[in-house]
Each structure stands twice: as C-alpha cells, then as structure tokens.
Amino acid sequence: MANAVLSVDPRTGEPRERVATESTPQDVDRAVRAAAAATQALADRAARADLLRAAAALLEDAAEEIVATADAESALGRPRLTGELARTCYQLRAFADVAESGAHLDVIIDHADPDARPAPRPDLRRYKVPLGVVAVFSASNFPLAFSVPGGDTASALAAGCPVVVKAHPDHPATSVLCARILRAAAVKAGLPEDVVGLVHGFDAGPELVRHPLTAAVGFTGSVRGGRALYDIACSRPRPIPFHGELGSLNPVVVTERAAETRAAEIGAGLAASYTQGLGQFCVKPGLVLLPEGPAGDAVVEAAVSAAVPSGPLLDPRMRAAFLAGVRERAALPGVQEVLAAGEADADGEAPLAVRPGMLTVAAARLAGGGEHQELLEECFGPVTVLARYGSAEERDAVLDALPGNLTATAHLAADEGGDGDAARLVARLSGLAGRVVVDGWPTGVTVAPAMQHGGPYPASTSGSTSVGSTAIERWLRPVCFQNTPDALLPPELREDNPLGVPRTVDGVHLPS
C-alpha cells in the first residue's frame, strides 16, 4: 500500500488534504519512459516556444487558485506568491524567446578549405542538441519559480528536453496543480502531455536519478540532499550531468569607510535582506563582515532596531532545524545574540511562527577552523552572523576560509570607487561566488541574460547558472557535422539558414 502524500499547513503543522500517493519505482519508470517517448515531438523549436507561452498564459488564468494553494502549503503569503507567479511566467516566456531565436544552439560553421594549414579543412557545422529527459528536483522555498513550472523546467523544455519533476513534499498540491497546467499547455501546443511528468516521495528521487533514460538532473535544495543525489548521478554506469544548487553563506563585507558614512542605511538594508521571506532564500546574507569600533557598532544598532517580520517557516522540520541551528551557534564561545532568534510568542502569531535574529562574533575566531566553522555553514531561516574584523587582513582571512557561494557583496563608501583596496576586495569576492553585488543586497535574483545564479561548490555542483538565459546551456551538448550534404543537415545548419538562427561563419558572428 503506497504512502499518502499530504499537503500540510505550515502555520499549524496540520494536514490539509491528501494529494497523491508516493510514487513507486514502477511509477518513476513509467514517467521517465513516457517523457523519453515524447522527446522527438519536442524537436520542433516553434512548438516548444508555443508550449512555454501557453504554460505562462494558463498559469496566469489559474493565478488565484495557484496562489491560494501555494500560500496554504507554504505560508509565504499572497503578495510574495503573486510576485513569484509573475516571475515564473516571465521566465517561461523568456525561455520561449530563447528557444525561438536559436541563440542557444551556438551554431558555428567552418567552410571547407583545401588550402588550410596545417591540414586541409573539411566542411564543419556544429550546433547543440538536447540531452534527453531532465529530472528536476523542486525547491522548498520557491513553490513556483524553482519548482514544477520553474527555471529548470522552463530551460529544459526550451532546450528540447522533456522533464520529470520530483515534487517537493512541502507543496505537493501546488505541484500537482502546476503539472496539470503544464501538461494542458503541451496539448495546446500540439505536443504530448508527457513532456512534463511528476513524481512524489523521498524514494522517487534516487530512482529518478538512477533511471537509465534520465539524461541530466537539475536540483535546488540542501547540501546533504543534493550531494547524495549528485553522488548517485556520478556513480551510474553512464554518469550524467548534475546541476545542483546546494548551499551558500552569501558573505557581505562592509568596509570601515562604508560603515562610517552609511551605517543607518546598511543596517536597515541588512535587516530587510536577511529577514525577507523569513530568510528562506538561497541568497540570504548569512555572514556579514563588519568593522570593529563605533562605525560598525552603528550598523549593528541600525540592524537590531529595524522592524522585522515574524511568521511560520516552510515546514515544521525546517523550523526545528532553524531553532536548533540558532541555539548551537549562539552557544559557541564568544558568540553573542544581539537579537535573539527563536519561537515567536506574540499574540496573533501563527502557532509555529519564529522571529529573526542576529549573532555577533569576532572575525578572528572564524578563520582557523574548529568549532566556529559552524558559523561558516548556511543556517536556513531568518538569522545572520555579524563577524567583527579589526583589520583588512583579518577580514580577508575569513573570506579565504569560506567555501563557494552564490553571491558575495561589498558595501563601500562613495569615495572608495576608484580605490585600489576596493578593487582588490571586489576581485577577491569574485573568486568566492558566482555573483558579486556592490552596495546592494544579494536577495532578489533578476531573470536576465547576464544573471549568474550558481557558484563554486557547494553553491553549485557545476559551473552553470539556474537563472537567466544561459541556464539553457545545461541541457545541451554540441554535435558537429562533417562534410554533410545540405539536404541531410538539420535546417539550423543548412547553408541558406532557412530558420534564420544566429551563427558564427568562418569566424564572423552573424546575428539572426
């Protein structure tokens, strides 16, 4: 008898409804085979674009139901979820544009040259083809934008890869609803509905990664869960690419001069950023390097005195982990709670609400490993660590001790712009992370071609991004055709470029 998949209210911990049953190995096998059988239908780029646009339109049509369902399961609130849905639909349409333009095909054509040195050159034409079925692991904290209709799904479909999504147990009802809409969108676009499949349950994850027809994996989640699945992907008889976004501390450096000139603004900005979405963002600033002394103190004071939201976390397990994580960190020698995170106890709060908090510690304790190493690991939820440094050397020693990050942020004074020290700091941060932010906050990941959402391990398991147009590169591989008659080439590579895709021909880039 298969286990029930329940939708749970995180505000109370009570089950809301029975949504599905956990997928058996047979269910997973069926879903992957059905997706694989639909691959050929996705070869048509125009149909893929139609699918993605139809999905966006149908999601918008169902906005009310989607937002209500997602809020009931995630407690993220309707305004945030309305915004997330808009972002999700924008993303689907942006990938429709990418698929249609053919820019992601990276077409390179080198005409034959019998006189080429050091050897005659045959006609060579390269473009990129889809890898096959992509397994997508939904994130807990974005029930839409990083889940069933999210960036991994959108980019994989745009690339021509069918997807099988592993639903996150925190929002199964939203997942079922969105999968139904995506499948309906496929039918609207004249494609088989099996270009999107959905599976549930813990055991379905490893099954999905092990399946011989799974060609690649997109994952957003914890270091522990992501690493376990990554290990499975690499140890298959035929290993497959695993694009996982696991964990990130997202360090922020505030220079002495910045603290002197902008303490109130920086403190308020920090409070807003680490508590946004109750700290349940992979780009939450989890470590802030602040100067010792009065200027740094003023930043702390501004951050402590800012009004911050309290509320329930995404699920009771996450809440327990947050409370334990804060307790353990606060108990370390030399750590002070300048704002105590913990259970919210105010009237009118949801029973499972928590309140944000901040810890401080001397930066010198962080560079040496040991028990304070825990402060350099992500603690999911509304808490951040303020590490006070006495010198640039002390600050840099902490940066050098950090694992990879999605983001790294510098707050500078206005007059530090042209300064060698500031340039060195920014360069150092670029060695730590996939995105460097200056005088801003890492929360808020813009969907744009230049975005990089991914960084050195454990921020991600590959050099790729999961947000922005180049996220599509994860699901493609190059194929070169040598000496192939025009009529036998895919249309994207034919001499007269009938589909008008951008190409680089004999070294010259030709836009579409």
Add this chain to the structure above:
Amino acid sequence: MANAVLSVDPRTGEPRERVATESTPQDVDRAVRAAAAATQALADRAARADLLRAAAALLEDAAEEIVATADAESALGRPRLTGELARTCYQLRAFADVAESGAHLDVIIDHADPDARPAPRPDLRRYKVPLGVVAVFSASNFPLAFSVPGGDTASALAAGCPVVVKAHPDHPATSVLCARILRAAAVKAGLPEDVVGLVHGFDAGPELVRHPLTAAVGFTGSVRGGRALYDIACSRPRPIPFHGELGSLNPVVVTERAAETRAAEIGAGLAASYTQGLGQFCVKPGLVLLPEGPAGDAVVEAAVSAAVPSGPLLDPRMRAAFLAGVRERAALPGVQEVLAAGEADADGEAPLAVRPGMLTVAAARLAGGGEHQELLEECFGPVTVLARYGSAEERDAVLDALPGNLTATAHLAADEGGDGDAARLVARLSGLAGRVVVDGWPTGVTVAPAMQHGGPYPASTSGSTSVGSTAIERWLRPVCFQNTPDALLPPELREDNPLGVPRTVDGVHLPS
C-alpha cells in the same frame, strides 16, 4: 628510494634511458602549489597569448630533437610526428588568438532598467573567469598534440589556468623536453615558469586529482583509467569538473546503395582509416555496418586486398592487450577473421611489430547483449569489426545498442542525398556521437572552431570538446557583477570596453 622513470623503445621493448624519478606525493603537492601561486600572473590575457606563441616558436626551434625523441619512444615515425608537431604549434597559436580576442569570455551586459517587468533590473555584467589549476593527463597515442604541449594545456593556459601535466609513461623523455620548452616560453612571456608543471608515475595521477588546489581535470586515455580518476574527482569533498575522453567505437554505416556504387573506394578508405597510425587513434573506425550480399562483399574484398602497414604499437603492454583482444573477439561464435591481425613475422620488421586485421560477424548477433557485447567495446590497435546487416531494422538495432561515441560515420550513394532514409540515418548517428561524418572517415580531427571532439559517455565524461576553440570553455566559470561601479569592474566589463572584447549588450551582439 623513488622509482626510476624509464624511456623505452617500443620497437624492441628495451629501455632507452632513465628520464626522471616517479613523483612523490610531496612532489605533486609542490607542483600544484607552485602552479596555484602562478595563477595571478596568468590574469593578463596578452601575456597568455605571448606565452602560447612563444611556446609554438620554441617547439618549432627544437623540432628535430622533439621528433627524434618522440619517435624513439613511440615508434610513430618521423613524418607523422612532424605533422603532429605542426598541428600542436597551430593549436597553441589558435588558442593565443582566442585568448587575445576575448571571445571565450562570453561577456553579457544588461544595463539597469528601473521599468523592467516583472521587477526593476539592476546593472548586470557577466563574463567568465579561469577555474584555477588544471591537471592534464597526457595520452599515449599523441605524444605532442594530446600531451604536454597539447590541446588541454593550450586551452587551459589560454583560459588563464596554470597546468600540472601527468606525463604519460610511454613518452617521458618527450614530456620532459616539452615541459622544459613550455616553461622557457613562460619566462620569455614574462610569466613564472610554474604555470606549467610536470609529474611522473602512476600514483601521481590520483594525488593530482585529489589535491585541494586542483580545480579541474583534462584526461585522454582508457575507459578504465579515466573512470577511476573521474570517480576520484567526483568523490572529493569539493568535487571538480573532469573532462575525460575515454573510449569510442566510432561506428561507420555503409548503406546498400553506397556499397553498390562505391565498394572499391569505401573498402580502400576503410583499410587506410583503421590502420592509420596502426589503429592507435581514439577515432579509429572500430565497427563497420555493411550490408549482406554481393555489394557488401565487394567492400570487404576491397578492404582485405588493400595494402596495410605493420609495425610496433606504442608499448609492449598495449601490444599484448591488442593481441589478446583480437584473439578473444575472433573466438566468439559466428565471428570470422577475414584478415588475421596478429604478430608480424615478415623479415625486416621490428621485433615487436603487429599486423592489422578485420573480423566479420552477423549484425543480428550484436543487438542482444551477451558475449558479443565485447565486439561493441573499443579494441585499441589496428583491428575493426565488420557487422553485416540484412535490413535497415537490423542495422538500426545495432546502432541503438551502442554506447556513446566520439564519431559516427555514414557512407551514402550520391543519389541518397535528398532521401528521407538517409536523413533519418544521419539524425540517428547524431544521437550517438559528438561528430557525424558523411562519405569520409573519422580519423583526422581538424583543429577548427566548429570541431566537436567529445561525445556521450564513455566517449567523454562531459559534454565538452577537447579539440577546437570551444575546448577553452572547460576551464572557465561565469561571474556576474551587479551594480558595480565602472572603476571596480574588470576592464573586460567596463562601459567603454577598453580592451575591445566582443560582447552582448542588452541583447545585441557587438563584435570586438
């Protein structure tokens, strides 16, 4: 006492000279740390280009010694090695051009847009930065082009990554000589010589992959050795990308009509291709699907009657594996030796010479797994398997049973060009391999922007290519700068583009 590294004459199996000692773990550590310390110096793209061009010039200056040494260790012959050196120098200069152009930086700039939907967009500027120290594993069969001064080294240096090369035991003297030249080229370009390091010995391989400062690996070699190192790369605390080219069968399909119209040409071409370099190429055609009946017979006859070279293989171990591999395959039920490969016994041959051979088998035996599966595994050396098919279905069933390949080739008749069957065959081959060749042979890998030398596993462990300009992508990761003042940006991302690199700005590609 460290073990001696000996240079051995493959024509006789006798040691030639003592070249070095096997690297200890301390030696490996020293080499990687020295390379890591040289990383910053490589940040200057112009200096990298100078280094690569100086290396080409110095290698050419030493051509006589290099070719003589490589021939003495590899028995590949002076004409081939002279050509390989020319190719190697061409490749170094091609990557100098890439480094200089900045095309590999993939610069994308999205200007801030406060009115962007669904959210205001900050200024975002993305380019690619080098990963760090690259470990390069030399190939046995290309002592120059896929070894110390080869494509992995050239592309990594072009990307800004120092390299530590694991010398192949088949050509240690050539490796030492080339490493010395590359280090001298670095000094000429004003760079530290440690941008190129060299280590020797079996145990140095795993040490190099495990080293915490090793950031990525390039490998060319066997499935067994490559997979073992890949597994180490993936199981590190911080996994690193492993770009390995492991093994490939390189199937060739000859259609019925092609055999009818071009049997003599195809047979002669096949004989030349599978025996070129005594079959010691990763792109050797190892499986040829030929139609049953008189047209296919005529291809076999033409291939059998062609004059083929004999000679010594790269080393005695490889020779033993080749002879055993041929024996095992020939002993399978239904397999005939139409040209018996084995020890060469003619007068005037080198003592360890072998002669090429061909096996035939009914294609129907290959699709079902079982003992005939061995025929679908690469046998390194001058042997190929001719599988005779009775129908297109039988032929396609064999193709469907194949693992991934570097190349897949179709021989068609002139009138099959516009034919639906031929187009379907070419499309099917593109699903199997990184490069599809029509009416040609896979041997001969052109160094050109559109080249793809890599394919589905086990052809390679990643979607990347190890030949051609895009090979540089393996050693880079994207970094995005958000809201960063111009003076703090790397020059490649500054508004006025002082270095003139190609960029995509607000969706428009601007050549340099």
